[in-house]
Amino acid sequence: MCLAIPGQVLSIDASGTLAREGSVAFAGVTKRISLAFVPDAAIGDFVIVHAGFAIARLDQDEAARTLAMLEAVPPEARA
Amino acid sequence: MRYVDEFRDPDAARRVADAIAATVTRAWTIMEICGGQTHAIVRYGIDRMLPGMLSLVHGPGCPVCVTPPGIIDAACAIASRPEVTLCTFGDMLRVPGHEQSLLAARTGGADVRMVYSPLDAVELARENPEREVVFLAIGFETTAPTSAMAVLQAERKGLANFSLLSSHVLVPPAMRQLLGDPTNRVQGFLAAGHVCAVAGYRDYHAIARQFRIPIVVTGFEPLDILQGILLCVRQLEENRADVENQYRRAVRHDGNRTARAAVGQVFEVQGQAWRGMGRIEDSGLALRSRFARFDAFKRFPEVRVPTERQTPCISGEVLRGVRKPDECPMFGKLCTPEHPLGATMVSSEGACAAYYRYRRAPEAA
Numbered sequence: 057m058c059l060a061i062p063g064q065v066l067s068i069d070a071s072g073t074l075a076r077e078g079s080v081a082f083a084g085v086t087k088r089i090s091l092a093f094v095p096d097a098a099i100g101d102f103v104i105v106h107a108g109f110a111i112a113r114l115d116q117d118e119a120a121r122t123l124a125m126l127e128a129v130p131p132e133a134r135a
Numbered sequence: 136m137r138y139v140d141e142f143r144d145p146d147a148a149r150r151v152a153d154a155i156a157a158t159v160t161r162a163w164t165i166m167e168i169c170g171g172q173t174h175a176i177v178r179y180g181i182d183r184m185l186p187g188m189l190s191l192v193h194g195p196g197c198p199v200c201v202t203p204p205g206i207i208d209a210a211c212a213i214a215s216r217p218e219v220t221l222c223t224f225g226d227m228l229r230v231p232g233h234e235q236s237l238l239a240a241r242t243g244g245a246d247v248r249m250v251y252s253p254l255d256a257v258e259l260a261r262e263n264p265e266r267e268v269v270f271l272a273i274g275f276e277t278t279a280p281t282s283a284m285a286v287l288q289a290e291r292k293g294l295a296n297f298s299l300l301s302s303h304v305l306v307p308p309a310m311r312q313l314l315g316d317p318t319n320r321v322q323g324f325l326a327a328g329h330v331c332a333v334a335g336y337r338d339y340h341a342i343a344r345q346f347r348i349p350i351v352v353t354g355f356e357p358l359d360i361l362q363g364i365l366l367c368v369r370q371l372e373e374n375r376a377d378v379e380n381q382y383r384r385a386v387r388h389d390g391n392r393t394a395r396a397a398v399g400q401v402f403e404v405q406g407q408a409w410r411g412m413g414r415i416e417d418s419g420l421a422l423r424s425r426f427a428r429f430d431a432f433k434r435f436p437e438v439r440v441p442t443e444r445q446t447p448c449i450s451g452e453v454l455r456g457v458r459k460p461d462e463c464p465m466f467g468k469l470c471t472p473e474h475p476l477g478a479t480m481v482s483s484e485g486a487c488a489a490y491y492r493y494r495r496a497p498e499a500a
Contacts, residue, residue, distance in 0.1 A: 059171055059484070060277065060329045062138040074287060090254065093280055093394040102138055104332060104385050107224070107274075107281045108252025111394060112332040112385045116136055119384035126147050126358055129154045129365070
């Protein structure tokens with residue numbers, strides 16, 4: 057239900073608080089998505105989409121930091 | 136960065152699982168409260184990568200599953216009216232009420248439609264002014280803004296034939312209820328990343344303090360979940376009870392302010408019944424009086440929501456993490472996704488459906 061998947065904003069067509077929407081590309085599919093809740097999202101940004109709405113803009117720097125933390129987890133002997 | 140494959144690397148997963156095993160020195164129980172995470176844990180076998188002392192229990196994290204059967208009864212009653220077109224998310228159609236499911240109501244002649252977004256229901260109302268279009272709105276904090284926007288759009292378009300049957304629920308009150316139960320054995324929480332993407336995690340600080348329990352806001356990919364578990368067991372081993380955010384790429388402390396503002400404009404907090412958990416104070420959302428004309432409960436005042444009746448289904452205990460799906464005598468035999476006895480077998484995010492899909496014993500397959 058809270059399934060939300062990342063997609064990339066290809067275009068932003070309408071502006072105004074309620075009507076802001078655009079096309080968002082997912083793996084192989086492009087859909088019309090409301091961008092009303094991500095006023096800071098720009099073309100090229102990745103957003104998380106749920107029930108036809110982008111609910112968050114993904115932060116590339118934070119994603120890279122999370123991956124770096126995972127990379128830094130040392131291979132340890134099993135307890 | 137595509138935000139998917141990077142977080143599914145099997146070598147990194149093995150390393151994090153090893154780090155978890157090296158950290159754990161005694162038995163701990165951690166609960167995830169998100170059906171998407173439950174699905175990923177069972178699908179990728181994440182629980183089977185962990186040391187035996189660490190047990191993961193699945194919480195009330197599937198909105199379809201926690202919707203009380205009485206709401207389905209009310210939706211079926213409204214849908215049976217000849218002038219009504221009832222819309223809801225696809226997952227809801229096969230969920231059994233006390234009498235029947237919405238799918239059965241449709242087979243009996245009711246106009247029941249599946250929509251991808253609440254805005255599709257608004258569009259249907261605009262295109263069919265002679266129909267009463269009702270949207271059965273379920274979901275956590277993640278979904279509530281989409282329902283709020285549907286109401287705001289309907290108002291802006293001046294639609295007189297659109298209404299919302301709201302059964303939205305809020306997660307933190309359910310966490311408090313679980314922790315306050317004397318039989319509780321949950322010692323750490325993985326909080327749902329997409330709930331927090333909207334709502335933020337301000338409300339979790341008080342819960343972590345009051346119940347001395349670590350809470351880690353966690354994403355949905357295998358590496359996210361493993362890292363969330365690692366952060367949580369580190370806290371448990373160090374006797375800390377902090378709120379941490381593993382899912383930083385999508386979740387900010389205050390969540391999504393624009394989405395929260397829309398929810399606050401349209402809805403107010405009210406008590407709400409949960410399947411298997413009873414009524415929980417301040418855990419639901421009702422339309423504010425200013426939007427009463429979009430409230431299906433007011434538009435169809437003769438429709439009542441019956442209280443939950445006892446059934447042989449143990450989904451209440453599954454939702455509270457008290458029992459696992461395969462501990463139910465009916466699992467995979469009398470209860471299957473084709474013939475579900477309870478909601479947890481219906482939704483792909485329900486724990487029973489996930490176990491049925493990925494964990495059936497060979498003789499039951």
